[in-house]
Every structure is written in C-alpha cells, then in structure tokens.
Amino acid sequence: MTPTRPVFLDLWRIRLPVPGVVSILHRISGVLMVLSIPLLAALLAQALSGPEGFAATAAFFGNPLVKLGLLVMGWALLHHLLAGIRYLVIDVGWGVDRPTARTTAWTVLVAAVAVTLIGAGGLLL
Amino acid sequence: MSRRASGLKAWVVQRATAIYLALFGVYLLLKLVFDAPGDYAALVEWVRSPWVALGLLVLIPVALAHAWVGIRDLFMDYVKSIGLRVTLMTVTAFVFVASGLWAMQAIIVAQIA
Numbered sequence: 001m002t003p004t005r006p007v008f009l010d011l012w013r014i015r016l017p018v019p020g021v022v023s024i025l026h027r028i029s030g031v032l033m034v035l036s037i038p039l040l041a042a043l044l045a046q047a048l049s050g051p052e053g054f055a056a057t058a059a060f061f062g063n064p065l066v067k068l069g070l071l072v073m074g075w076a077l078l079h080h081l082l083a084g085i086r087y088l089v090i091d092v093g094w095g096v097d098r099p100t101a102r103t104t105a106w107t108v109l110v111a112a113v114a115v116t117l118i119g120a121g122g123l124l125l
Numbered sequence: 126m127s128r129r130a131s132g133l134k135a136w137v138v139q140r141a142t143a144i145y146l147a148l149f150g151v152y153l154l155l156k157l158v159f160d161a162p163g164d165y166a167a168l169v170e171w172v173r174s175p176w177v178a179l180g181l182l183v184l185i186p187v188a189l190a191h192a193w194v195g196i197r198d199l200f201m202d203y204v205k206s207i208g209l210r211v212t213l214m215t216v217t218a219f220v221f222v223a224s225g226l227w228a229m230q231a232i233i234v235a236q237i238a
Contacts, residue, residue: 030195034217037192041224045231047168054165081150084143091140119158 018105025109026083029076036073071120079112135194142191149180172235181232189221 008014016024047057060066086104089095095104162168171177196217204210 027195027199030192031199034192034196037189038220038224041228041231044228047165048172048231048235051165054168077150077154081147085147088140088143123158 017102018109019101022079022083022086022105022108025079026087029080029083032073032076033080071116074119075112075116078115079108082108082112135197138190139194142187142194145183145187146191149184152180153184169235172232178232178236182229185225185229185232189225193218193221 043057043060046053048054061070086095086108089104090101095101156171162171172181197214200210200213200217204213
C-alpha cells in the first residue's frame, strides 16, 4: 500500500495552471473570511448596541487602514463568490473541458479584481 | 469527531449552503455598498424588518456550517499532526459557536429593545 511514487515539489519550477490559481485563491480567500468571523460578530453587536456603539463602528470603518483591509476582504468575498459559482457550474457538468475551464478561470480571476476596484472607486467618489 | 459532516454529506452541505450564501450575500453586499444605514435608528429599522431579520438569523448558522466544512477540509489537507489538527478544529468550533451566538443575540435583542 506504500508504493514509491515520483514526487516533484520544486515550488519555483511548478507552474500552476490558471484553474489551479483560482483554486488556491478560493482557499486563501475562504481562510481570510474565516479569520474575520469573530471581528464581524463583534462589530455587528457593537453597531446594534446603541447610538454610541453605532458611531464607534462607523469610526472603525472610517480608519484608512481598516478601509485597506476592507478592500482585501471585498476582493476575498468576490473571488470566493465567483469561483464558488464556477465550481457549482462545473459540478453540474458544464465547462469541464480544458479550454472552457481555463476561460472561466481567467474570467473569475479578472472579474473579482475588476469588481473590487470598481466598487472601491465608487465608494471613494 | 464529525461523522455528520464527513464525505458526501459535507459535499452536499457545502453546496446547499453556498447557494443561500450567494443569494443573501449578494443582497447584503449591494445593501451595504449602495444603501448602508446612516445612523443607529436606520440600522435598527432595517434589522427589524421581518425578511431581513429572518434572513440574517438563517445566514449565521448557514455561513458557519459552510465555513466549518471549508476550514475542516483545509485542516485535513495541510495539518498532518493529528493532535494539532484536533486542537485547531476544537478552537475553531468554539470560536464559530461563540461568534454565531453573539451575532444572533444582537439581532434578536434589536427586535425587542
């Protein structure tokens, strides 16, 4: 049960295909959101605790560093959402062939960044 | 440890919760980006509207179930030491339950305060 298989783990020479990049970013974005769960619960409870709590929460989101973090979290949410929809579609059996899988992977990758930047730009204006 | 979330069941849970999260998540995202409550009164009024209250109360366990299946997969893939894996899963489970109950309490209290 323990055959000697060839193992190639030279990370600098492994070239991950685009669907693989989307996959690992799906995992990383998921971890980012998991890490934010306790903070989100605390912020929701604070905002709902009363006018002072709401003001404190609004001030927290007004901090430039927090806004930067929000940009990252916005990308994480959008990438996870779009990649997740792609996986659901693949589960149904559509877009499994390699050319289509690569096209949809590129679409997810680019659309998540584009929508994040458009959203950020819209909030600044 | 978690027979209920193993194998095929976890796969189904991940996808069923994903659909709710995608639908309600997009609503929440659009609401918070384009029409965020400007003050406490507006926030409470929004949280008190029946569909939002119900949607949020359903969202919390659904999101946590989705997050649990996902993070459990990562622990199983990347944490080879069984002791460390069980420790991480236990801590994560407690943080998830505490966060979920805290958020649900805030939403429920907002209905009656």
